[in-house]
Amino acid sequence: MRLRKKKQLFLSVVAFMLFASACGGTTAGEGTSDTNEDGTENSSESSGNASGEVVKVGALFPLTGSVASAGQQTLNGVMLAEEIVNGEFPELADLPLAETAGLPNVGNAQVEVISTDHKGEADVGQAEAERLIESEEVVALTGAFNSSVTKTASEKAERLGIPFVNGSSSSTALTEDPERAELEYFFRTGPSDKTFAESFFKFLEDLEEEGEDVRDVALLYENTEFGNEAARVTKELAEEFDFNIVADVPHGNDVSDITPEAQKIITADPDIIFQASQTSEAILFMNAWENNEYAAPILAYGAGFSDPQFFESVGTKADFVVARAAWSLDAVSAKPAAVNVAEMYEERFDQPMDENSARTFTAAMTLFAAIDAAGSSEPDAIRDALTTLNLSDNEIIMPWEGILFAENGQNELAQGIVTQRLEEQYAVVWPFETAPTELTWPVPPVSQR
Amino acid sequence: MSDLIQTFVNGLMLGSVLALVAVGLTVIYGVVDIVNFAHGEFVMAGMYATFVASSQFGFDPLLAMPVSAAVVGLIGVLSFFTFVRPAMRGTLLSQIFVTFGLMIFMRGVAQTLFGSNFETIQGAWLSSQRITIGDIVMPGPQLAAAVGSLVCTGAIGWFIYRTTTGKALQATSQDPDAALMMGINPNKMFGLAWLIGGASTGVAAALVANYQPVHPNVGLAFGLTAFVIVALGGFGSIGGAFLAAFAVGMLENFSAFYGDSAYKQVWIFGLFILVMLFRPQGLLGRA
Numbered sequence: 001m002r003l004r005k006k007k008q009l010f011l012s013v014v015a016f017m018l019f020a021s022a023c024g025g026t027t028a029g030e031g032t033s034d035t036n037e038d039g040t041e042n043s044s045e046s047s048g049n050a051s052g053e054v055v056k057v058g059a060l061f062p063l064t065g066s067v068a069s070a071g072q073q074t075l076n077g078v079m080l081a082e083e084i085v086n087g088e089f090p091e092l093a094d095l096p097l098a099e100t101a102g103l104p105n106v107g108n109a110q111v112e113v114i115s116t117d118h119k120g121e122a123d124v125g126q127a128e129a130e131r132l133i134e135s136e137e138v139v140a141l142t143g144a145f146n147s148s149v150t151k152t153a154s155e156k157a158e159r160l161g162i163p164f165v166n167g168s169s170s171s172t173a174l175t176e177d178p179e180r181a182e183l184e185y186f187f188r189t190g191p192s193d194k195t196f197a198e199s200f201f202k203f204l205e206d207l208e209e210e211g212e213d214v215r216d217v218a219l220l221y222e223n224t225e226f227g228n229e230a231a232r233v234t235k236e237l238a239e240e241f242d243f244n245i246v247a248d249v250p251h252g253n254d255v256s257d258i259t260p261e262a263q264k265i266i267t268a269d270p271d272i273i274f275q276a277s278q279t280s281e282a283i284l285f286m287n288a289w290e291n292n293e294y295a296a297p298i299l300a301y302g303a304g305f306s307d308p309q310f311f312e313s314v315g316t317k318a319d320f321v322v323a324r325a326a327w328s329l330d331a332v333s334a335k336p337a338a339v340n341v342a343e344m345y346e347e348r349f350d351q352p353m354d355e356n357s358a359r360t361f362t363a364a365m366t367l368f369a370a371i372d373a374a375g376s377s378e379p380d381a382i383r384d385a386l387t388t389l390n391l392s393d394n395e396i397i398m399p400w401e402g403i404l405f406a407e408n409g410q411n412e413l414a415q416g417i418v419t420q421r422l423e424e425q426y427a428v429v430w431p432f433e434t435a436p437t438e439l440t441w442p443v444p445p446v447s448q449r
Numbered sequence: 450m451s452d453l454i455q456t457f458v459n460g461l462m463l464g465s466v467l468a469l470v471a472v473g474l475t476v477i478y479g480v481v482d483i484v485n486f487a488h489g490e491f492v493m494a495g496m497y498a499t500f501v502a503s504s505q506f507g508f509d510p511l512l513a514m515p516v517s518a519a520v521v522g523l524i525g526v527l528s529f530f531t532f533v534r535p536a537m538r539g540t541l542l543s544q545i546f547v548t549f550g551l552m553i554f555m556r557g558v559a560q561t562l563f564g565s566n567f568e569t570i571q572g573a574w575l576s577s578q579r580i581t582i583g584d585i586v587m588p589g590p591q592l593a594a595a596v597g598s599l600v601c602t603g604a605i606g607w608f609i610y611r612t613t614t615g616k617a618l619q620a621t622s623q624d625p626d627a628a629l630m631m632g633i634n635p636n637k638m639f640g641l642a643w644l645i646g647g648a649s650t651g652v653a654a655a656l657v658a659n660y661q662p663v664h665p666n667v668g669l670a671f672g673l674t675a676f677v678i679v680a681l682g683g684f685g686s687i688g689g690a691f692l693a694a695f696a697v698g699m700l701e702n703f704s705a706f707y708g709d710s711a712y713k714q715v716w717i718f719g720l721f722i723l724v725m726l727f728r729p730q731g732l733l734g735r736a
Binding site for chain 1: 452455456459462463566567568569571576577579586588589590591657660661662664666667669670671674701702703704705706709710711713714
């Protein structure tokens with residue numbers, strides 16, 4: 001009897017643990033989300049203008065939780081855009097609205113950014129989007145970093161008829177899913193994972209022209225929406241560009257062992273590994289390559305490979321990793337406004353501008369330019385202005401040709417750049433003709449770095 | 450052929466480590482008749498103890514093993530006397546909730562003390578060692594973890610089955626009231642079981658910390674796997690846990706290498722369901 005009771009108890013425990021691991025346990029750090037219950041809303045100071053008109057814009061970002069540090073950077077980008085639009089910055093005359101204070105076509109109205117924390121949770125993001133629209137009466141939204149939150153929050157904005165301009169979510173599905181492509185109020189300034197993957201394949205073709213073997217590629221990705229989506233896009237493009245996939249290896253999240261997955265890659269002996277993993281597994285695989293004296297070059301889809309924690313953990317082992325990026329200071333050094341904005345950013349927030357803040361800065365500037373072009377704070381007028389907005393490469397701080405939205409809301413001029421980790425930072429190494437830094441190839445085995 | 454041998458060796462190495470993690474759980478469960486929900490968090494605590502000993506005091510993780518064992522053993526004993534013993538007088542549900550609460554509490558403490566960052570032990574002696582026989586590679590950290598786990602598991606088995614105190618533990622496990630009549634203090638034995646369970650988990654944690662980053666949620670994967678192993682092997686059976694750990698280690702490596710790695714957990718839980726259906730007492734459990 002006692003044993004039977006024990007067994008029942010034990011099985012219920014295992015079932016509960018399974019349930020708990022399926023529901024939670026994605027990454028470290030979720031427990032921090034309750035640390036600032038009252039700090040979720042942060043309305044920036046706004047001095048107002050002569051007519052006293054203020055245009056309110058909502059900003060949704062993950063300010064607590066496992067990606068809080070990146071989330072703060074994304075919000076900082078938007079805050080800097082707000083400051084530039086509201087003030088007078090003749091040195092940034094290339095950028096729209098920088099030279100004059102406020103929005104000239106809207107009676108010199110000031111912009112007020114009302115930020116809120118969605119904790120990286122899709123349902124919180126959706127509820128916060130609704131609250132900002134209904135209670136705070138914002139006329140447009142920007143955010144939300146996590147692709148999953150961008151999805152739910154922008155769908156809420158769509159139903160309420162409020163434009164949503166995203167700069168920092170890369171999931172291809174956001175603009176290419178048939179249902180999503182029909183959204184009328186969603187716009188994305190930044191590149192999608194597909195655009196990023198295309199840069200990788202063009203980079204590899206250029207590398208091949210220089211006599212390198214790069215045709216056999218392996219896919220290594222986490223078994224989540226992010227990883228599976230990156231893998232799907234890579235597989236599609238591999239077929240299009242005629243590359244051979246010699247290994248297709250998904251791995252779990254928050255796992256204790258990745259040995260068989262690493263062995264599978266090593267046995268397949270690819271020329272290149274496409275990897276989409278979060279920090280914990282990125283570290284485990286890097287250790288596995290070191291233990292096996294393995295040297296296949298990694299082309300990384302952000303995530304763990306852009307987390308400072310990853311570099312702290314693995315140190316120089318991460319040297320020579322090639323990563324996709326949407327922005328890098330050395331890629332825009334020829335644009336004085338971009339350099340000035342990066343300097344201002346560092347001055348204000350005491351840390352260098354990074355890819356995430358540059359992307360959200362650009363999304364916010366685009367939105368403000370559209371409000372001004374609309375000459376009104378009516379959401380529908382802003383939406384119409386976004387569909388016809390056309391910014392040239394000089395008017396943005398990104399290394400792209402400009403901003404022009406396609407029918408599905410995707411900026412068709414957005415591009416990815418290819419960087420390589422050299423001397424503890426990512427440097428632009430492709431396109432080869434314009435890159436300020438030379439690619440190091442072939443890369444030495446991890447154990448010799 | 451070398452792939453087959455390499456996969457087998459990887460399975461052996463993983464199985465050894467899982468065995469030690471699971472033995473700690475099965476000892477507590479077998480003697481005290483309480484499921485320690487916080488077992489994965491005991492692994493996490495041991496890894497943090499090793500990390501602190503290494504980063505603050507310069508101990509190599511191998512030398513930090515006794516520190517980790519002492520810290521987690523102490524956490525085990527303290528948990529028993531402060532939370533678990535009072536709950537044993539309550540209902541089954543309160544026994545479940547007390548260790549579940551301990552799990553959340555320990556994660557919260559780790560989060561407060563160390564933040565949610567990933568911490569890695571730098572410069573461990575083992576991390577640059579490896580043994581290569583032909584095409585077969587055995588990385589130093591994993592090999593040491595496997596050997597250390599085998600030695601430690603063997604020592605626990607010897608202690609429980611061959612010493613007088615071990616027999617007293619077994620007696621308490623079988624019938625605490627009868628054991629009391631024989632002059633054995635069940636509370637002491639319960640405390641001892643938590644000490645052994647905690648300390649052995651601490652040793653496993655120090656060995657794992659050689660090659661795995663530590664963060665507040667690192668215990669989740671270890672805890673869940675340990676529960677499955679203990680249920681597979683037979684409730685409270687050290688031999689059973691040992692056998693089941695190797696079965697899980699092999700199954701994980703072979704299924705992921707020769708099949709689709711996305712489904713490796715499916716194989717393990719599939720085996721678990723099969724065993725529960727046809728031999729509910731576990732591989733070596735008593736009916």
